[in-house]
Amino acid sequence: MTALFNFQSLLLVILLTICTSTYAHYVFPGIMxxxxxxxxxxxxxxxxxxxxxxxxxxxxxxxxxGASKFLGQW
Known part of the structure; x- marks a missing residue:
C-alpha cells in the first residue's frame, strides 16, 4: 500500500521530509x-x-x- 492511501504513512513521509529538509538547510543553507x-x-x-x-x-x-510504529509491532 502506498503512502497516499494510508494516512499514517502519509504523515510519516511528511515528517521525514520536514526533518530531512531542515537538516539539509542547516548543512547547505546557500543552496536552498x-x-x-x-x-x-x-x-x-x-x-x-x-x-x-x-x-x-x-x-x-x-x-x-515512532512510538506508534514501535507499539504497533507488539
Whole structure:
C-alpha cells in the first residue's frame, strides 16, 4: 500500500521530509536559499522553514509516530 492511501504513512513521509529538509538547510543553507523560488527546491525550503520554526512540535510528532510504529509491532 502506498503512502497516499494510508494516512499514517502519509504523515510519516511528511515528517521525514520536514526533518530531512531542515537538516539539509542547516548543512547547505546557500543552496536552498538561492533556489527558494524554484518549484522543486522551494517545497523543500518551505519544509525547512516549518522544521526550523516549529521544531518542538515536529520533534514531538516524530516521537509519537515512532512510538506508534514501535507499539504497533507488539
Amino acid at each position: 536559499d538561492r533556489n527558494k523560488d524554484n518549484y522543486v527546491v522551494g517545497v523543500f525550503w518551505k519544509c525547512a522553514r516549518v522544521g526550523e520554526r516549529l521544531s518542538p512540535y515536529v520533534s514531538l510528532a516524530c516521537l509519537i509516530m
